[in-house]
Amino acid sequence: MANSLTADTLGLNGPLGERATLLQISSGFCAPCRAARGLLARVAETTAGVRHVDIDVAHHAALAEQLIIRQTPTVLLLGPDGTVLARHEGVPRLAAVRELLDRLAPTGA
Template sequence: MTGLVVLVVTLLLAAAAGLVLRSRNGQVRATREAASTGAAALVAQLDALGVERGERLTLLQFSSPFCAPCRATRTLLADVARTAPDVRHVEVDVAAGDPELALVRHLDIRRTPTTVILDSHGEELARASGVPRREQVLAIVGPPETPQVSGR
């Protein structure tokens, strides 16, 4: 009897959690100014890691080795970055080492993949966890400079 109650409660909670996660997953949310972390410190950390930023925008993706959606995110963001020469997609492996983990904590990254969109000064504009919605990323990046020849 106890087992039946535990079973029903567990499935209900898991289903509720799943629905919430599904609705939030990949949503690109604008970063409020108060939540934005110090751009200068961030730029210094990125430089120390050898991460090259885009002239206008940087699509900073955090990935882990055990992560299938990270691959989908990589494909999507690389595709978006290809549409604009001043936008760069860079990927940080959170498991690579302590400097990477320091960056993860600095930006308070909790899941992989998480994408942080930075402006030319390293100021955070928006972020998304999960595979970002393409149209929401494009809304920030803007229209491509040249007509895009897509392979899809």
């Protein structure tokens, strides 16, 4: 698995989140992916320094292979430097995402 991901590697306009990036690997017709997208977007909108990025596995097959994506959605919590800090397969629970952000990337850290 990649040690560190960059905005360029992910094909992003703009940088990774200052505090953390919630990287979601999705597929086009995945209902759980839509649920995860809404939840993670809400977390990013309400949490300073956190960015949500959703990439489609079909358009990023090499990256998905490198990250060993076995199901969608898969969510990776990236630190500010792009290091993968945590991984979750399936739709995460809101409380679990917030707790993970607080534990791994506290405000002001």
